[in-house]
């Protein structure tokens with residue numbers, strides 16, 4: 303885990319060397335903080351928790367954007383905190399741990415993986431889509447793109463969208479192929495995220511971007527999906543990564559015409 307970088311007032315992002323995974327820390331006025339998607343190796347998660355405490359912040363909960371193994375990780379500095387998410391996921395911790403242990407990119411680091419968190423619970427609400435916590439306003443955007451459920455966080459005061467596994471500059475849209483309408487669900491998710499009018503986007507994997515970059519990524523993801531349903535790849539440079547080319551082939555076989 304590299305340094306925590308402040309990308310907007312009170313919003314700090316650390317980036318893992320595994321899949322360019324981001325972890326976001328949202329800090330309130332009195333130092334309470336929310337840790338989003340801590341990852342990925344044990345050393346990185348420990349380092350993140352240590353940095354948070356060194357800065358005088360007090361984590362009050364961990365948020366998981368969705369229940370894929372790289373978004374439900376834990377570490378000694380975070381264990382015991384409430385674990386919040388957009389809703390119950392169907393995948394159990396044993397399955398997630400097995401998927402983590404089979405991951406080639408993680409294995410390549412030679413580092414121990416972080417443990418899978420035991421339980422992820424629905425979040426406390428102040429209003430239907432507003433997180434009830436001791437910090438800045440956090441709108442919870444639950445949708446069915448990529449995973450069900452998948453919950454992005456929008457921080458209206460800072461204009462920041464913590465997007466989870468969407469709107470990446472590095473990864474193509476990765477569909478939930480077990481859904482009845484994976485592409486329809488994905489497009490609805492993109493529309494929901496676009497409706498925030500965010501000026502900073504923090505993807506779960508990739509680089510933080512501003513308003514122009516957010517617009518570019520929305521267009522790129524919609525173009526990818528349009529090409530996919532018509533049975534092609536389109537000119538998407540993200541497909542240069544072999545594992546994404548493989549994921550694309552599987553998506554093409556499932557939903558391409």
Ligand SMILES: [Zn+2]
Pocket residue numbers: 368370448449467
């Ligand atoms: Zn994911």
